[in-house]
Amino acid sequence: MDLLKWGRSPWGEWVLTHVSWNLFWASLFAGILFFVAHASYVFFSAHRKRSPEETDALEAAHPNLPTKIERHNLTARLFHWVMAAAMFTLLFTAFLPVAGYKFPWVTWHWIAGLVLTASILFHIVHATFFLDFWSIWVGPKDIPEFKAEIMRELGHDVPGPKSGKYPLGNRLYHLAQVVTSLSVIATGIFMLKRVRTPFFTRNPYLFSDSTWGVTYVTHGLAGVALVGLVIAHVYFAVRPDKWWITKAMIFGWVTRRQYLEHHEPDRWRVPGGGSAAKPAGRA
Numbered sequence: 177m178d179l180l181k182w183g184r185s186p187w188g189e190w191v192l193t194h195v196s197w198n199l200f201w202a203s204l205f206a207g208i209l210f211f212v213a214h215a216s217y218v219f220f221s222a223h224r225k226r227s228p229e230e231t232d233a234l235e236a237a238h239p240n241l242p243t244k245i246e247r248h249n250l251t252a253r254l255f256h257w258v259m260a261a262a263m264f265t266l267l268f269t270a271f272l273p274v275a276g277y278k279f280p281w282v283t284w285h286w287i288a289g290l291v292l293t294a295s296i297l298f299h300i301v302h303a304t305f306f307l308d309f310w311s312i313w314v315g316p317k318d319i320p321e322f323k324a325e326i327m328r329e330l331g332h333d334v335p336g337p338k339s340g341k342y343p344l345g346n347r348l349y350h351l352a353q354v355v356t357s358l359s360v361i362a363t364g365i366f367m368l369k370r371v372r373t374p375f376f377t378r379n380p381y382l383f384s385d386s387t388w389g390v391t392y393v394t395h396g397l398a399g400v401a402l403v404g405l406v407i408a409h410v411y412f413a414v415r416p417d418k419w420w421i422t423k424a425m426i427f428g429w430v431t432r433r434q435y436l437e438h439h440e441p442d443r444w445r446v447p448g449g450g451s452a453a454k455p456a457g458r459a
């Protein structure tokens with residue numbers, strides 16, 4: 177299976193031009209395969225959250241917690257949904273023509289691209305100065321949580337930290353999104369020079385043929401990776417056991433019980449939480 181497409185430059189050299197659209201079908205297939213494999217795995221594995229007794233004990237230890245706990249403020253939710261709309265428009269405009277639905281997609285595509293770029297620039301400023309910036313990143317500090325999560329997935333009831341504001345999977349997903357989205361945006365901005373827009377005169381000679389080739393291939397690779405990533409994201413958002421997280425992205429809050437069942441109060445501190453006392457029986 178060819179992964180990349182090559183063409184001849186006016187000087188007769190072979191240069192990269194695009195990714196092969198086989199990769200789009202591969203990413204779509206991988207996304208669907210992941211969805212089927214994970215759904216079957218969850219069907220057979222126990223769902224792991226804190227036991228009712230442990231959650232009761234935590235509730236008793238945190239009597240001042242409000243009944244609703246804010247998870248995403250209005251600005252963060254608006255960003256998420258604008259970004260999602262731009263992302264879907266980009267995916268559909270890019271890949272419907274590949275799947276055989278031909279239409280003039282380029283204008284819609286770059287407009288959505290600029291909306292995505294603006295929303296992500298906004299998000300970077302908002303998250304850096306107004307949100308808890310470090311809560312979404314993964315690093316060596318997360319190794320104990322990673323080990324505990326693996327053991328729980330394997331069916332062992334082990335002590336060990338629950339997540340802070342964002343579960344480990346969400347943080348890893350965010351990292352993958354950062355890499356792919358920044359690649360698709362950085363390359364997309366240069367590709368605007370190749371198409372007609374009201375902003376500047378088209379200039380296909382900005383780069384050499386081989387540099388354009390690498391730009392298009394990077395854009396295409398990040399784009400097809402986003403197909404699989406977005407399928408995985410939507411799959412988790414619609415799973416009934418994750419609705420509490422999805423609802424929080426619509427309404428902004430989780431209940432006190434959900435907060436205590438799924439999070440470590442010491443790692444996601446909320447107003448009224450006080451200093452966390454550990455429930456009986458926990459390491």
Ligand code: HEM
Pocket residue numbers: 193194195263266267270271282285286288289290292293360361364365367368370371392393395396398399400402
């Ligand atoms: C989810 C994000 C995105 C996906 C999946 C995506 C996908 C694609 C794909 C598959 C192509 C065709 C590439 C080729 O022919 O080799 C393309 C072209 C293009 N993309 Fe994107 N893209 C995304 C984001 C962006 C962004 C953020 C921008 C601009 C800021 C952008 C601007 C462009 C432009 C201008 C073209 C047309 C190039 C041409 O026809 O010469 N894209 N995109």
